[in-house]
Amino acid sequence: MTLIATRPDPGDARPYTFPDLQRVTVSGGTVIGAHLPGQALASALLLLDAGAARETSGREGTATVLAKSLEEGTAERDSAAYAIALESLGAELSPGLDWDTFRVGVSAPVPQLLGAVRLAAEAVRTPRLDPADVNRVRDDEVTALRMDWAQPGPRADAALRADLFGAGERFGRPMHGDPASVAEVTVDDVIAFHRAWLRRPGVLLVAGDLDTIDLKALGEAAFAGTGGEPLAAEAPLGVPVRDQRRIILVDRPGSVQSTLRLGHRAPERATPDYVAMTLSATVLGGAFTSRLNHLIREVKGYTYGIRGSYAMSRRFGRFEVAAGVQTAVTVPAIIDTLGEIDRTQQFGVTEDELAVARSWRAGQLSVEMQTPGSIVGALSTLVVHGLPDDYYPTLRSEYLNTTLADVSAAAATHLRPHGLTLVVEGDAAIIRDELVAANIGEVVDAQV
Amino acid sequence: MTSPSAPAVETGYPWPIQTTRLDNGLRVVVSEDRTAPVVCVNLWYDVGSRHEPAGQTGFAHLFEHLMFEGSAHVAKTEHMRLVQGNGGSLNATTNPDRTNYFETMPAEHLELALWLEADRMGGLVPALTQETLDNQREVVKNERRQRYDNVPYGDAWLRLLALLYPVGHPYHHATIGSMEDLNAASLDTFKAFHQQYYAPNNAVLTVAGDASPTEVFALAEKYFGLLEPISSLPPAPSAHLSGPATTPVRETVTADVPAPRIYLSHRTHQFGTAGYDAITVLATVLGSGRGSRLYQRLADGARIAQPDYIGSYGVDLAHAPAPLIITATAKDGVSVETLEEGLSEVVASLVTEPVTEEELSRAKALLTTGWWRQVSTVGGRADTLSRYTTQFGDPSAAAYRLPQWLAVTADDVTEAAAYALKPESRVTLTYLPESNGESA
Numbered sequence: 001m002t003l004i005a006t007r008p009d010p011g012d013a014r015p016y017t018f019p020d021l022q023r024v025t026v027s028g029g030t031v032i033g034a035h036l037p038g039q040a041l042a043s044a045l046l047l048l049d050a051g052a053a054r055e056t057s058g059r060e061g062t063a064t065v066l067a068k069s070l071e072e073g074t075a076e077r078d079s080a081a082y083a084i085a086l087e088s089l090g091a092e093l094s095p096g097l098d099w100d101t102f103r104v105g106v107s108a109p110v111p112q113l114l115g116a117v118r119l120a121a122e123a124v125r126t127p128r129l130d131p132a133d134v135n136r137v138r139d140d141e142v143t144a145l146r147m148d149w150a151q152p153g154p155r156a157d158a159a160l161r162a163d164l165f166g167a168g169e170r171f172g173r174p175m176h177g178d179p180a181s182v183a184e185v186t187v188d189d190v191i192a193f194h195r196a197w198l199r200r201p202g203v204l205l206v207a208g209d210l211d212t213i214d215l216k217a218l219g220e221a222a223f224a225g226t227g228g229e230p231l232a233a234e235a236p237l238g239v240p241v242r243d244q245r246r247i248i249l250v251d252r253p254g255s256v257q258s259t260l261r262l263g264h265r266a267p268e269r270a271t272p273d274y275v276a277m278t279l280s281a282t283v284l285g286g287a288f289t290s291r292l293n294h295l296i297r298e299v300k301g302y303t304y305g306i307r308g309s310y311a312m313s314r315r316f317g318r319f320e321v322a323a324g325v326q327t328a329v330t331v332p333a334i335i336d337t338l339g340e341i342d343r344t345q346q347f348g349v350t351e352d353e354l355a356v357a358r359s360w361r362a363g364q365l366s367v368e369m370q371t372p373g374s375i376v377g378a379l380s381t382l383v384v385h386g387l388p389d390d391y392y393p394t395l396r397s398e399y400l401n402t403t404l405a406d407v408s409a410a411a412a413t414h415l416r417p418h419g420l421t422l423v424v425e426g427d428a429a430i431i432r433d434e435l436v437a438a439n440i441g442e443v444v445d446a447q448v
Numbered sequence: 449m450t451s452p453s454a455p456a457v458e459t460g461y462p463w464p465i466q467t468t469r470l471d472n473g474l475r476v477v478v479s480e481d482r483t484a485p486v487v488c489v490n491l492w493y494d495v496g497s498r499h500e501p502a503g504q505t506g507f508a509h510l511f512e513h514l515m516f517e518g519s520a521h522v523a524k525t526e527h528m529r530l531v532q533g534n535g536g537s538l539n540a541t542t543n544p545d546r547t548n549y550f551e552t553m554p555a556e557h558l559e560l561a562l563w564l565e566a567d568r569m570g571g572l573v574p575a576l577t578q579e580t581l582d583n584q585r586e587v588v589k590n591e592r593r594q595r596y597d598n599v600p601y602g603d604a605w606l607r608l609l610a611l612l613y614p615v616g617h618p619y620h621h622a623t624i625g626s627m628e629d630l631n632a633a634s635l636d637t638f639k640a641f642h643q644q645y646y647a648p649n650n651a652v653l654t655v656a657g658d659a660s661p662t663e664v665f666a667l668a669e670k671y672f673g674l675l676e677p678i679s680s681l682p683p684a685p686s687a688h689l690s691g692p693a694t695t696p697v698r699e700t701v702t703a704d705v706p707a708p709r710i711y712l713s714h715r716t717h718q719f720g721t722a723g724y725d726a727i728t729v730l731a732t733v734l735g736s737g738r739g740s741r742l743y744q745r746l747a748d749g750a751r752i753a754q755p756d757y758i759g760s761y762g763v764d765l766a767h768a769p770a771p772l773i774i775t776a777t778a779k780d781g782v783s784v785e786t787l788e789e790g791l792s793e794v795v796a797s798l799v800t801e802p803v804t805e806e807e808l809s810r811a812k813a814l815l816t817t818g819w820w821r822q823v824s825t826v827g828g829r830a831d832t833l834s835r836y837t838t839q840f841g842d843p844s845a846a847a848y849r850l851p852q853w854l855a856v857t858a859d860d861v862t863e864a865a866a867y868a869l870k871p872e873s874r875v876t877l878t879y880l881p882e883s884n885g886e887s888a
Contacts, residue, residue, distance in 0.1 A: 002674035003571045005521050008559040010534070014485035014658070038483060040820040071738060079748060083738035084806060090813035092737060108817060136751070143707070143780055144756045150600045150706040254704065256593045288528040298525055301586025304594045324594045326586075356533035363535010363554045367486050371824045 029201030029223035042208025043372035050102035050197030061177025067095035073128035091116035156425035200228040207375035241419035245441030250425035258330040258426030266317035276410035282357035345415035348408025460850030466661040473649025478661040487657035489561040490830035495645035498618030506625015509542040520571025555658035566671035649677040657826035687768035692873035708784040715769040726864035732811035735760025798865035
């Protein structure tokens with residue numbers, strides 16, 4: 001045999017480091033810079049405390065329409081001139097929204113970064129918001145959502161969210177709204193959202209070669225003309241969980257796969273169990289060799305992939321398993337999935353599985369944090385959740401040192417297999433009877 | 449308008465590159481960068497779906513799946529467990545041209561990654577079982593359902609290839625392949641596939657990141673040095689085409705889609721040629737970003753196209769003239785005829801209205817950012833070097849791509865458009881909603 005049979009041992013590990021951080025306070029705002037020597041590109045992200053939660057009830061999607069309206073011209077220049085000015089720097093604006101923040105990112109070669117941040121600030125602080133443009137963007141967004149909702153997934157996501165958080169609550173509605181709510185958004189809604197939330201300084205995050213980047217100049221550009229005090233944090237929403245499982249069927253006639261979204265509520269990001277929960281979810285459904293992916297994909301061949309994870313924001317969290325499975329095996333796939341969640345909740349994880357989860361999560365902190373874009377993303381986690389500058393080295397050591405008992409305890413406490421909502425988006429005519437007969441939980445039809 | 453203050457770019461690859469070739473033909477490329485304690489191991493095998501004969505479509509891709517299912521000294525699923533369980537990220541992809549495998553690891557696990565890759569290069573066949581083949585065939589069928597069959601417009605790429613390339617051409621069929629062919633595949637066929645293509649003299653190994661050339665060359669010799677080369681590599685099927693198509697082709701699909709959509713496509717030049725560099729710049733001028741002609745004229749100007757779904761891009765294939773794809777989706781109440789007319793006018797304008805300096809510098813700035821983004825990770829760098837070694841015989845040729853894009857002139861773009869985008873060489877693929885009768 002010409003192969004070497006013995007698996008090699010690892011070499012000496014270099015110590016983990018997160019880039020050095022610098023802080024500059026200027027023009028009423030804060031700039032946080034991460035030093036990445038030698039990188040040709042730099043990224044900047046303006047983080048504003050203006051997440052989807054700040055939208056008016058019934059007008060979900062207001063912030064998204066605003067985000068898409070920012071490039072429709074500014075006080076300085078029209079939309080065509082704006083696009084050419086920004087793109088001629090090699091930059092494109094990436095406005096985005098999550099539950100906690102409104103964020104606007106730009107990446108550009110280092111010498112172009114200041115120009116790109118100036119243009120980003122121009123769009124964020126002084127957009128034209130001409131009523132005709134805003135109405136058109138709103139109509140386009142309704143169409144874009146209809147396009148998106150024609151794919152498998154968004155309707156199932158909306159059904160799960162409504163069931164977990166309440167269809168009448170902001171957190172129970174899709175983050176970007178739905179076609180009906182976006183259609184209700186008015187020019188006044190968009191202007192009011194801008195006035196209330198986008199004229200506050202926020203925090204500017206920068207990653208790049210700080211030897212040649214002037215953080216103060218970037219801050220002056222980002223914070224010019226802004227004002228307002230930081231906003232008070234609001235209390236977490238708690239973790240109510242159903243006492244019985246429930247199946248919500250979303251009909252998608254002709255679908256050759258069933259899209260599964262199984263979930264329940266979970267604690268918010270600040271939970272002291274964050275690391276143990278993350279590790280337990282990694283064993284259950286995070287890694288490729290996770291229990292779910294191993295059984296449902298690698299043994300049964302029901303799916304191209306299945307994932308289970310916690311998602312946590314400032315005020316709430318949720319556990320979710322997501323997969324697309326072949327229509328004919330919808331029920332067997334659900335039963336196997338429930339079995340693995342149940343087993344993990346009851347009996348915890350093994351030392352071998354945990355070893356993989358620990359090393360993977362720890363290693364990802366260097367492997368997946370090489371680029372300016374990924375580093376500004378990491379910085380945003382620090383800011384949104386009030387974490388210290390040495391958070392990532394600490395997190396790495398926590399991943400490596402959390403005990404089996406702690407991880408199994410987190411699985412026992414935070415997984416709620418009997419309170420799951422199971423959303424199944426697929427061809428109801430084919431799968432309904434079998435779903436009912438499986439006796440997993442009451443089957444109801446979704447109104448989405 | 450003058451160009452922004454972009455400095456002259458002399459190289460797109462400012463990191464060191466060192467190469468060697470083992471006696472068995474394995475080409476080894478190392479690009480050291482000690483910035484972060486991570487290293488990427490990347491292998492390109494010079495086999496893709498273009499090598500598949502009739503009746504065996506989808507084999508190269510299914511084979512890629514089998515490469516994760518164990519080898520002589522690695523148990524089923526152990527490959528994934530060892531890479532992730534040591535902190536790494538991994539994947540593999542198959543396209544018409546080639547198959548690549550890659551893992552980025554904390555640097556202390558470099559040797560493990562090389563051992564794993566050598567074991568499956570040299571020792572896959574003894575570990576291949578019928579059970580594994582059957583399981584991964586089902587996984588691939590689900591991949592097809594998820595990516596192509598269950599999403600609106602999901603089969604556009606499959607249809608375009610068949611329209612762009614004649615029957616029998618290596619690019620005529622899509623990499624995902626036919627489920628009937630996959631069903632008919634036997635274990636012996638896959639064993640033969642490995643023996644035919646998976647060998648050191650049909651591969652390039654690149655290591656980028658926190659490792660020295662000396663160390664990598666020694667480890668490559670240790671783990672790969674004794675693997676047997678293939679004595680007679682079969683020649684790739686001929687991909688010759690004599691220039692762009694001469695007859696337009698049109699296909700209209702009525703399906704469960706939310707809005708009418710058009711794909712226009714042309715065969716252009718092969719990736720790596722000056723002609724394709726011009727096409728790359730052309731595609732950016734035409735359809736990348738809000739400042740592009742398509743966006744400015746059809747989304748922002750005439751407002752007949754949905755702003756989120758308009759653009760153009762080349763597919764970087766290297767063994768035959770590569771496709772340029774131009775797409776737009778109709779806004780509510782806009783007929784597909786109006787949309788097609790608008791698209792055709794904008795495409796024609798590339799010949800009749802020369803690209804301005806402003807358009808050219810915008811496109812080049814976006815391409816510059818895109819290039820640096822691609823090489824901002826050790827994984828991106830390793831894949832780039834493997835590509836240039838496999839396709840052009842020289843990893844350092846990667847450094848020229850960005851300067852060559854930046855050297856493209858307005859005349860080059862006009863010439864490329866006149867050559868490749870003629871209406872008579874056009875493929876037009878149109879999707880219409882099933883209930884489209886009343887609105888269009």
